[in-house]
Amino acid sequence: xxxxxxxxxxxxxxxxxxxxxxxxxxxxxxxxxxxxxxxxxxxxxxxxxxxxxxxxxxxxxxxxxxxxxxxxxxxxxxxxxxxxxxxxxxxxxxxxxxxxxxxxxxxxxxxxxxxxxxxxxxxxxxxxxxxxxxxxxxxxxxxxxxxxxxxxxxxxxxxxxxxxxxxxxxxxxxxxxxxxxxxxxxxxxxxxxxxxxxxxxxxxxxxxxxxxxxxxxxxxxxxxxxxxxxxxxxxxxxxxxxxxxxxxxxxxxxxxxxxxxxxxxxxxxxxxxxxxxxxxxxxxxxxxxxxxxxxxxxxxxxxxxxxxxxxxxxxxxxxxxxxxxxxxxxxxxxxxxxxxxxxxxxxxxxxxxxxxxxxxxxxxxxxxxxxxxxxxxxxxxxxxxxxxxxxxxxxxxxxxxxxxxxxxxxxxxxxxxxxxxxxx
Numbered sequence: 001x002x003x004x005x006x007x008x009x010x011x012x013x014x015x016x017x018x019x020x021x022x023x024x025x026x027x028x029x030x031x032x033x034x035x036x037x038x039x040x041x042x043x044x045x046x047x048x049x050x051x052x053x054x055x056x057x058x059x060x061x062x063x064x065x066x067x068x069x070x071x072x073x074x075x076x077x078x079x080x081x082x083x084x085x086x087x088x089x090x091x092x093x094x095x096x097x098x099x100x101x102x103x104x105x106x107x108x109x110x111x112x113x114x115x116x117x118x119x120x121x122x123x124x125x126x127x128x129x130x131x132x133x134x135x136x137x138x139x140x141x142x143x144x145x146x147x148x149x150x151x152x153x154x155x156x157x158x159x160x161x162x163x164x165x166x167x168x169x170x171x172x173x174x175x176x177x178x179x180x181x182x183x184x185x186x187x188x189x190x191x192x193x194x195x196x197x198x199x200x201x202x203x204x205x206x207x208x209x210x211x212x213x214x215x216x217x218x219x220x221x222x223x224x225x226x227x228x229x230x231x232x233x234x235x236x237x238x239x240x241x242x243x244x245x246x247x248x249x250x251x252x253x254x255x256x257x258x259x260x261x262x263x264x265x266x267x268x269x270x271x272x273x274x275x276x277x278x279x280x281x282x283x284x285x286x287x288x289x290x291x292x293x294x295x296x297x298x299x300x301x302x303x304x305x306x307x308x309x310x311x312x313x314x315x316x317x318x319x320x321x322x323x324x325x326x327x328x329x330x331x332x333x334x335x336x337x338x339x340x341x342x343x344x345x346x347x348x349x350x351x352x353x354x355x356x357x358x359x360x361x362x363x364x365x366x367x368x369x370x371x372x373x374x375x376x377x378x379x380x381x382x383x384x385x386x387x388x389x390x391x392x393x394x395x396x397x398x399x400x401x402x403x404x405x406x407x408x409x410x411x412x413x414x415x416x417x418x419x420x421x422x423x424x
Contacts, residue, residue, distance in 0.1 A: 019191050021199030023098045024184055025105075025131030044092030051089020051100045055080050057107045058375075064115050065379040071386045074394060079375045082397030083259045084363035087404045095359075099368045102133035106372050113146045114336070114376070119173035122147075127180025134198065135369050137181075138346040142373065143173065145339035215355050225352040226312075232352075232364045233315045236295030237403075243419045244411075248404050250360045250424045256288060256318075258363040258400055260393040265377035266321040269328040269337045280324065283317035290314050336380055340373040360424075362404040 020027065029050070033041040055076060062075040080086065085103055088096040109125035112118040122143055129136040150169035185195035192199065206215045217223060231252040238247050256262060263284060270276040291314055326345065329337035347370045358365045382390055412421040 017191075019199055020094070021203050022094050023102075023132050023134065023198075024187055025128060025133075026094070026097045026101050028131070029101060042092075043097060044090075047089055047092035047097045047100050050104055051085065052080075054085075054104050054107045057104075057111050061107065061111050061115050061376070062379055066382070066384050066386075068384055068386070071382065071384060074386060074391070075375075075379050075382065078259075078261060078378070078394050078397065079372075082261065082394055082401060083371055083375070084365065084368055084401065084404070085371070086401045087362045087408070088365060088368060090405055090409060096365070098132050099365060102129045102136050103368055103372065105129035105132060106136055106139070109143070110372055110376065113143055117147070117150070119143075119147055119150065119169045120176040123173040123176030123178075124180065125176075127177040130177075131180055131184050133369055134184075135347055135350060135366075138350055139343040139370070139373070141342035141346065142339045145335060145342055147173065148335065217355075219355055220353045221355070222353055224355050225349075227355075227357055228352040228364075229312060229315050231357045232367065233318055234291050235364075236292055238423065239296050239299035241299060243417065244407070244421060246403075247420070248362055248407055248422050250362075250422055252358050252361050252365075253363050254291070255364050255367045258404070259371075259374075259397045260400075261378050261390065261397055262371075262374045263393070264381040264390070265340075265374045266325045268325065268340075268377045268381040269332055269334045270325055271381065272332075276324070276328075280317075280321050284321060287314050287317040337377060340377050343373045344370045362408060 030041060030043065030046060033046060058079045059072055059076045062072040066072055066075065085100070089100045091097075105125045105128040109122045109129060112121040112125065126136070126139065126143065129139075147169055151166050153164040153166060188197055188199075189195045191197075192202070200219055205211055206219070231254070233254050233256070235249060235252045235254050236257060237253060238249050239245065240247070263281075266280060266284070267277055270280060322341075322345070325337070326341035328334070329341055351366045351369065354366075407421040410416075411419075415421070
């Protein structure tokens with residue numbers, strides 16, 4: 001409805017300049033293609049190609065955790081086809097293209113940190129990821145922790161902490177990262193006279209009459225945090241008593257529903273305690289069952305329908321396990337696990353302060369920013385010990401993401417069989 005989307009007091013003027021508000025990285029990437037093929041360049045095809053490019057990088061990183069080819073291939077398939085990367089790379093739209101490119105660059109940065117340590121290249125690829133998705137800069141602590149053997153010398157009697165610090169690796173890392181940060185800031189200054197203005201501050205959607213309720217406190221505010229867990233952890237596929245019976249919700253799906261193997265991330269360090277595996281697994285299992293039962297009950301009210309837990313307590317096991325997993329990693333000086341949680345937690349908290357929860361999507365698209373680090377934890381947890389339950393959950397992840405790709409991209413446009421294949 002054009003009236004519903006009306007902008008009150010629009011700030012356009014006859015001589016104003018219009019810029020795309022989204023990230024600069026993807027726009028820079030397609031410039032060579034546009035120079036060759038013009039504006040007819042198929043961005044979806046470009047997205048699919050870039051979406052496939054992390055595969056060999058993921059495989060090389062997987063070799064760091066397992067010596068078995070089968071395990072390496074399974075772990076690679078998990079990231080490529082068992083996460084929302086598959087659906088997002090197949091989309092090619094401006095939001096999803098940014099996620100796709102950022103994921104590729106982030107895995108390159110991870111490879112030059114975990115597989116073949118090189119602070120300069122790791123910093124450069126982190127900078128490239130930042131140009132695509134600015135939130136990825138919050139992964140910086142991952143690299144600080146992982147490169148600690150380079151910049152922090154072993155403790156020696158009589159030497160203070162500051163005397164053990166070597167600045168050379170930090171300079172190399174900054175030398176790779178800084179030029180890309182300055183590039184982004186410079187382009188922002190040329191467009192908006194402000195190096196820190198990306199364009200979102202000028203977005204007209206904040207002023208649309210029908211969207212004002214989404215932005216009562218601007219783009220970012222602590223009050224928006226409560227909006228995200230119901231999607232990030234609580235949104236389930238939609239169930240109905242007619243075909244296709246189970247369908248994805250455009251509002252999103254919980255990260256553990258689209259990629260169940262991410263549960264193993266909690267136990268990368270905690271698995272050394274039998275009671276933690278049993279107790280933590282039971283807590284997470286009960287929370288998942290409770291959340292799933294609510295979704296099923298909405299479609300088929302058989303009298304056993306669960307109700308909403310007070311204060312969002314159904315999400316408490318996830319928060320408790322995150323604290324326990326991160327705490328155990330720090331306590332046992334598990335460098336990789338500590339580094340991963342040092343990236344995951346800040347990014348998640350920052351994303352939760354954003355006004356929107358992803359709009360039309362499959363899964364929780366913002367989670368792709370930190371999914372490479374969840375994958376690292378899972379790869380470390382599995383290692384050479386690939387068991388039947390690992391394969392079972394990876395198989396479920398593949399089927400769920402296949403459903404997202406087929407239901408939304410192949411079936412929905414034609415309403416195959418007269419059914420609706422996706423809805424909010």
